[in-house]
Amino acid sequence: xxxxxxTHITESGQWFxxxxxxxxxxxxxxxxxxxxxxxxxxxxxxTIDPQRQHALLREEQRMFSAETFxxxxxxxxxxxxxAFHAKFANLPTTFVKxxxxxGEYHPEDDRFYAVIEANDALNS
Numbered sequence: 414x415x416x417x418x419x420t421h422i423t424e425s426g427q428w429f430x431x432x433x434x435x436x437x438x439x440x441x442x443x444x445x446x447x448x449x450x451x452x453x454x455x456x457x458x459x460t461i462d463p464q465r466q467h468a469l470l471r472e473e474q475r476m477f478s479a480e481t482f483x484x485x486x487x488x489x490x491x492x493x494x495x496a497f498h499a500k501f502a503n504l505p506t507t508f509v510k511x512x513x514x515x516g517e518y519h520p521e522d523d524r525f526y527a528v529i530e531a532n533d534a535l536n537s
Contacts, residue, residue, distance in 0.1 A: 421454065
């Protein structure tokens with residue numbers, strides 16, 4: 414099985430300020446052309462709302478919608494952990510991308526570390 418673990422679509426189909434096609438249709442075509450069995454589609458902050466992406470991919474057989482979480486959206490590590498728990502604690506196994514560049518935080522941010530520890534404790 415071949416899995417492309419880091420694909421993206423955008424709401425508009427435009428890839429930022431370029432002429433590149435980031436539509437769901439193009440991704441579907443590229444998956445087929447390349448013989449990919451499954452694509453993990455990661456919503457990039459400020460390009461598509463994660464809930465909208467989930468809705469667009471709901472019927473897709475070869476695309477799985479991942480999640481994005483930005484710990485730096487919260488003032489404290491405790492608030493980031495609480496928000497992470499509220500969003501993910503009761504879900505089945507989910508792929509979550511912590512995209513520090515798009516989320517505009519340093520990978521050594523205390524909020525990120527706190528959320529990673531909370532994630533590790535979910536299955537305990």
